Amino acid sequence: MADHGNKKDAKSRRFETILGHVSSNDGPKSANDKDKVQLKMKKCGEVKSVISKHRQEVLKWNGWGYKDSKFIINKKGLAEFVGERYRLSGMVLPSLVTWMEKNTGGDIQHISPAQPERKPEDVPEPVTNEDFLKDVSELDISCSQDPLDREFHAHGHTLHEIFILREGRFKRVPDIVIWPGSHDDVVKVVRLATKHNVCIIPYGGGTTVSGALLCPEEETRMIVSLDMSQMNNILWLDEKNLTMCAEGGIIGQDLERELNLKGFTTGHEPDSIEFSSLGGWVATRSSGMKKNIYGNIEDLVVHVRMVTPRGVIEKNCQVPRMSTGPDIHHVIMGSEGTLGVVTEVTMKIRPLPEMKKYGSVIFRNFEDGVACLREIARQRCAPSSIRLMDNMQFQFGQALKPQAGSIFTSFVDGLKKMYITKWKGFDPNELCVATLLFEGAKEEVLAQEKRVYEIASQFRGLPAGEENGQRGYMLTFVIAYLRDLGLEHYIVSESFETSVPWDRVLDLCRNVKERLTRECHEKGVQFPPMNTCRVTQTYDSGACVYFYFAFNYRGLSDPVHVYEEVENAARDEILACGGSLSHHHGVGKLRKKWLSQTVSDVGIGMMKAVKQYTDPQNIFGSNNLITLEKAKL
Amino acid sequence: MSRPEYEDILEGKRQYSDLGFSMEAYDPPRYKHCKPRAPEKVKEDVLNSTRVLSVIEQLATETDQSEDDLLSQARAMVEEMGHNLRMRSIRFFAYFLNKIFKALYKRIYVNGDDLEKLAKMSKDQPVLLLPSHRSYIDFLMLSYVAYCYDFPLPVIAAGADFMGMKFVGTLLRNCGAFFMRRSFGSDRLYWAVFTEYVQTLIRNGDSPMEFFVEGTRSRTSKSLSPKFGLLSAAIEPFLTGSVYDITVVPISISYDRRLEETLYARELLGIPKPKESTSGLVKARSVLQENYGNIHVCFGEPLSVRKLAEGRIDRSIHGLHPRHMSMFTSEEHTFVQHLAHQVILAQQKYMVISPWSLVAAVLSQHPQGLLLKKLVHEVVWLKKQAVGLGAFVNWPAKADPSNIVKSALELHHHVVTLGANGRVVLNLPTPTRPKMETEMARKHRLMEEAEVRLMVVTGTNQLLHVFVRVALVLMALSKDGSQTRDELFRIFGFLRRLLEKDFIFMPGQDKQDFDTAVQYLSRAHVLEERGGCVGVTDSGKKLQSFLHEMFSPFLLGYWTMCQYLLTASSDDPRGSTTQQLTRGAQDMAATLLTNGLVKRFEILSLDMLGNSITSFVSMGAVKRFKSNGHALFLPVQGEIFSLSKQIETIIAVPDLKTAVQVIPVKSRL
Numbered sequence A: 001m002a003d004h005g006n007k008k009d010a011k012s013r014r015f016e017t018i019l020g021h022v023s024s025n026d027g028p029k030s031a032n033d034k035d036k037v038q039l040k041m042k043k044c045g046e047v048k049s050v051i052s053k054h055r056q057e058v059l060k061w062n063g064w065g066y067k068d069s070k071f072i073i074n075k076k077g078l079a080e081f082v083g084e085r086y087r088l089s090g091m092v093l094p095s096l097v098t099w100m101e102k103n104t105g106g107d108i109q110h111i112s113p114a115q116p117e118r119k120p121e122d123v124p125e126p127v128t129n130e131d132f133l134k135d136v137s138e139l140d141i142s143c144s145q146d147p148l149d150r151e152f153h154a155h156g157h158t159l160h161e162i163f164i165l166r167e168g169r170f171k172r173v174p175d176i177v178i179w180p181g182s183h184d185d186v187v188k189v190v191r192l193a194t195k196h197n198v199c200i201i202p203y204g205g206g207t208t209v210s211g212a213l214l215c216p217e218e219e220t221r222m223i224v225s226l227d228m229s230q231m232n233n234i235l236w237l238d239e240k241n242l243t244m245c246a247e248g249g250i251i252g253q254d255l256e257r258e259l260n261l262k263g264f265t266t267g268h269e270p271d272s273i274e275f276s277s278l279g280g281w282v283a284t285r286s287s288g289m290k291k292n293i294y295g296n297i298e299d300l301v302v303h304v305r306m307v308t309p310r311g312v313i314e315k316n317c318q319v320p321r322m323s324t325g326p327d328i329h330h331v332i333m334g335s336e337g338t339l340g341v342v343t344e345v346t347m348k349i350r351p352l353p354e355m356k357k358y359g360s361v362i363f364r365n366f367e368d369g370v371a372c373l374r375e376i377a378r379q380r381c382a383p384s385s386i387r388l389m390d391n392m393q394f395q396f397g398q399a400l401k402p403q404a405g406s407i408f409t410s411f412v413d414g415l416k417k418m419y420i421t422k423w424k425g426f427d428p429n430e431l432c433v434a435t436l437l438f439e440g441a442k443e444e445v446l447a448q449e450k451r452v453y454e455i456a457s458q459f460r461g462l463p464a465g466e467e468n469g470q471r472g473y474m475l476t477f478v479i480a481y482l483r484d485l486g487l488e489h490y491i492v493s494e495s496f497e498t499s500v501p502w503d504r505v506l507d508l509c510r511n512v513k514e515r516l517t518r519e520c521h522e523k524g525v526q527f528p529p530m531n532t533c534r535v536t537q538t539y540d541s542g543a544c545v546y547f548y549f550a551f552n553y554r555g556l557s558d559p560v561h562v563y564e565e566v567e568n569a570a571r572d573e574i575l576a577c578g579g580s581l582s583h584h585h586g587v588g589k590l591r592k593k594w595l596s597q598t599v600s601d602v603g604i605g606m607m608k609a610v611k612q613y614t615d616p617q618n619i620f621g622s623n624n625l626i627t628l629e630k631a632k633l
Numbered sequence B: 001m002s003r004p005e006y007e008d009i010l011e012g013k014r015q016y017s018d019l020g021f022s023m024e025a026y027d028p029p030r031y032k033h034c035k036p037r038a039p040e041k042v043k044e045d046v047l048n049s050t051r052v053l054s055v056i057e058q059l060a061t062e063t064d065q066s067e068d069d070l071l072s073q074a075r076a077m078v079e080e081m082g083h084n085l086r087m088r089s090i091r092f093f094a095y096f097l098n099k100i101f102k103a104l105y106k107r108i109y110v111n112g113d114d115l116e117k118l119a120k121m122s123k124d125q126p127v128l129l130l131p132s133h134r135s136y137i138d139f140l141m142l143s144y145v146a147y148c149y150d151f152p153l154p155v156i157a158a159g160a161d162f163m164g165m166k167f168v169g170t171l172l173r174n175c176g177a178f179f180m181r182r183s184f185g186s187d188r189l190y191w192a193v194f195t196e197y198v199q200t201l202i203r204n205g206d207s208p209m210e211f212f213v214e215g216t217r218s219r220t221s222k223s224l225s226p227k228f229g230l231l232s233a234a235i236e237p238f239l240t241g242s243v244y245d246i247t248v249v250p251i252s253i254s255y256d257r258r259l260e261e262t263l264y265a266r267e268l269l270g271i272p273k274p275k276e277s278t279s280g281l282v283k284a285r286s287v288l289q290e291n292y293g294n295i296h297v298c299f300g301e302p303l304s305v306r307k308l309a310e311g312r313i314d315r316s317i318h319g320l321h322p323r324h325m326s327m328f329t330s331e332e333h334t335f336v337q338h339l340a341h342q343v344i345l346a347q348q349k350y351m352v353i354s355p356w357s358l359v360a361a362v363l364s365q366h367p368q369g370l371l372l373k374k375l376v377h378e379v380v381w382l383k384k385q386a387v388g389l390g391a392f393v394n395w396p397a398k399a400d401p402s403n404i405v406k407s408a409l410e411l412h413h414h415v416v417t418l419g420a421n422g423r424v425v426l427n428l429p430t431p432t433r434p435k436m437e438t439e440m441a442r443k444h445r446l447m448e449e450a451e452v453r454l455m456v457v458t459g460t461n462q463l464l465h466v467f468v469r470v471a472l473v474l475m476a477l478s479k480d481g482s483q484t485r486d487e488l489f490r491i492f493g494f495l496r497r498l499l500e501k502d503f504i505f506m507p508g509q510d511k512q513d514f515d516t517a518v519q520y521l522s523r524a525h526v527l528e529e530r531g532g533c534v535g536v537t538d539s540g541k542k543l544q545s546f547l548h549e550m551f552s553p554f555l556l557g558y559w560t561m562c563q564y565l566l567t568a569s570s571d572d573p574r575g576s577t578t579q580q581l582t583r584g585a586q587d588m589a590a591t592l593l594t595n596g597l598v599k600r601f602e603i604l605s606l607d608m609l610g611n612s613i614t615s616f617v618s619m620g621a622v623k624r625f626k627s628n629g630h631a632l633f634l635p636v637q638g639e640i641f642s643l644s645k646q647i648e649t650i651i652a653v654p655d656l657k658t659a660v661q662v663i664p665v666k667s668r669l
């Protein structure tokens, strides 16, 4: 392990104090007597998580996010976001219902309610491997076979999965949930699983949108969901080298909160940061919105420990770069829980920026916007985050405008006032908005801001204020809750993403939308779907594009199936237009069928060879990415 | 698409002023992603395109030309190329064409409902209009029809031969024509400029794009084998994902009588054609005083390139190279070839067969003419056969057949005459007494006769595509009347391959073609199974012999070419041009005709003789090679000999051994 000598450093001491306040964790840790040495070192970094061990106490069992936060239709028939956690909480959104009705052809009066609370008897009986259970019980590691715990771990957040929770039941769920408390616990569990031929599916934050957590229905062995949430300590922080090491189960918001208290940040902010975990990020090759400054997960990771059935894989040093054959990190990152468990990650950190400033630009049309982002990328002066919403998404943002009296004044009205003369030429049905986030030293931020707005003006873009920018980012977290409201009213929705070279961005966006519309029509969807996209990341050679897509499914007997067919068609279209299978959501099971065409047969062969060596028994049997032929067992 | 429903668009206009018509509101739909731009802007966009700029850069490093030089060359090219579609010219044209068409034609039939549907579709994706091409009138007609239906006026890829005509050239440009050099072989800059010009118009969907897959006008009235270059360029934006889809519309334009009929007959015989010049067109004024009957313009079933490509083409491959570089995979080449064939086959399917065509087919089998009564009888029989095979024949159900035939004869009074004796005869030059004729004079008279006869032939030609597949099956049977199915298929395959250039067959579909034909013939009781063999029924004999007569001139022509090639000394390595070969064979054919050894004047057609060379090349019987940039040909004697022998098993040929003195000493080289 690394040298901890610099702990005496002033900020580190404060870190200890602060954590002393917050950590009142009396969970399963006390049981880990055998790991005393390890524990002592950890003590300084124990973190109290926002999420409880039995997640359903805090989180919805059949929808997105916190139990207490959701969209409802109030007595006046208006949409309202209840709860207290977000800036939008407690606010009424007068135009949302009308907007939804208009853009999906729906009617808010039509209700498609979810089934009430899950009855334990609706969850399949567990398959048990008695010998394994016996050995595990001797380890003194926390576990549960409670049906509700098991079901909670059976899924991620694709439409398909949520739909099953609302209207059906899973055919296969994990047979036991185990909460390891340390790296060594993981080693032991993996060893036992290998001995007794039990299947393990690591569980981080459960936010996957690729079907990665689904249990293969044909799996006959006992399935363990290895819930990493109790391994959420920050083990150390090294200011000299600007790195920190944390356990794989720590949730994004906990990690950031703790680091911020100490004056640091990882800068890794996927939109799911409230719930997704460090190990999950590594396992899925995640990407955060501020990657322009901080990098994506592959740029941030300095060291990883992963427990595999063969043993522990890790590097023997924590260096910025090395030339030692193919980088084993790149085998671990994106392995999607198929090779082992990420237990500890050392990651780069940065001091918190002196200044954080939001911004926004309106463009006459999407083409101008894309051209501008391309130019900003060419000049390599992209702010920490830059996102370009198309017109539909812009209008959607308008529909999420709460009643007056808040920061949320009318965007268009505000702009019209701002640009009495220049407003001409901006058609509300064409214009689109880029939201910006600048971070850094004050003068840097101001200089960069100036430069970005200058470039924007070359593309006829006008600055549209900080508030609009901030609002854009805030809405990101809230939008995830909207799907549940839609589902209450016959509207299914989903998002998907891709990466694509710059010169194909516009064509890809246009063709994919067209495909979605036509496929819906052909598949008997009675109303035109809502489809919208945004460019969420810029790179030197291309961009990441994110699509939202929703349709009203009244009159369809199997909306999820229709949805899946349409999404498959959209993916075919993306690939045909030169886009990738995924920029950051990963492959899981949902996108498996395209993997060989994406990486070639030899590529698949290599992945199989790695799997075959690392996990010949297919203990990590989630069957994500590839399927290993059974014969070799 | 079911049976097209036609309406006569001239009818309403006869009482209406031309000026009023030309000033009508015209507000066609537009492709939804189109960003409107002026023709000049299109040219600018081409010159600023990565495709053109990168070729300029390459050429500048490879040759000693400067980038500026190359850029001005490119500018000159795009200027020479560019259309200049303008509303004012459209209105002028509307006025002008309305006047002329009303004078020339009795009716112009259009399947308007289908065109209106197409107009709606044109909002959703760029459209390619691909008409058949048998007359200059084609593209004028199509623009006129578009104007009538408030359909967006197409931009039209035209051969550069019009460009030379000052006034007409400008006029055509203003009406949307853009010009393509006939051959620009390896001129990379021209290719880049042209490709970009075509593709930018398609990507932005400024206007529907019209061009002729056949590449040029078919003088013979038979469809020509498709050309792939322009179609490939036009389809590429779909392959690279630059557009969602492209709608391809095969269009069939059928004429009762073409303006250029005499001209074409001369061309086919090699009597020099006047260069297309304005004054030439003006001289054609007398042509305008005639009546040309009806025209049918049929917009065929629109094809979605996307649907056709589904499962056949993996477009993601184009993610691996820059978009301005054209790259076609072999699947894509095949795809374009199939598409081109499909378009031509669709054009054929919706061609409207005029009664003249039936009359001509019967007349060609009666070189001395026949009685009207007999003619009508035969024509009615033939019509029935054609309709049975799915042809659309313009044959008013209630009209008296002999009136239909008579008006067809009337329409073609320059070719045939219905005598007072009730006999229908061709207007052949008056025969002089053969003995007193010089060789030259005899040839000359032969050509004069051929001119008339070929006009009958081009009439017949419009009918051939209907019968060709069943005809080849029946010809394969001809010798002893019965054959095993396998043997039949083998000979059918041989004939299909031999005649590939003269008729349009979908590549690779021999078996389907054969099976459908045999199936049809069996259902029609023309063929029957006899103990493991297939044979012609008694009732089928008539069809067999009629079709045999109809198609044997092609085999005779090819056979003549064989004989000509066999007289060429096999060890002459210098080779000959197509022209030398076709002229030589034509001479030989002329001799055979003047000596009465053969009767069919079709074999004088340079077009057919040229096709035979192409076919022989693809069958390996003639070698093609390049010398000083010219294509030269050398027969492979053994192959030619065996081809000739195979043909002789199918048609009757004169015995040249006994008539050896009539074979001229080879006149070439």
Ligand SMILES: Cc1cc2nc3c(=O)[nH]c(=O)nc-3n(C[C@H](O)[C@H](O)[C@H](O)COP(=O)(O)OP(=O)(O)OC[C@H]3O[C@@H](n4cnc5c(N)ncnc54)[C@H](O)[C@@H]3O)c2cc1C
Pocket: A156, A157, A201, A202, A203, A204, A205, A206, A207, A208, A209, A212, A213, A228, A248, A249, A269, A270, A271, A272, A275, A276, A277, A278, A279, A280, A281, A282, A283, A284, A285, A286, A287, A288, A289, A336, A337, A338, A340, A341, A342, A343, A480, A584, A585, A586, A622, A624
């Ligand atoms: C609303 C929403 C927004 C999102 N935004 C983003 C975004 O901006 N950027 C982004 O990249 N993704 C995003 N995602 C996708 C998802 O959040 C990421 O894939 C995330 O990295 C998953 O982390 P998790 O901890 O939730 O993993 P889980 O969902 O629990 O698991 C995902 C996969 O990783 C494996 N796994 C988890 N933990 C470990 C471990 N410790 N060791 C080994 N394998 C493990 C699991 O077995 C599974 O195969 C979003 C998802 C949602 C629902």
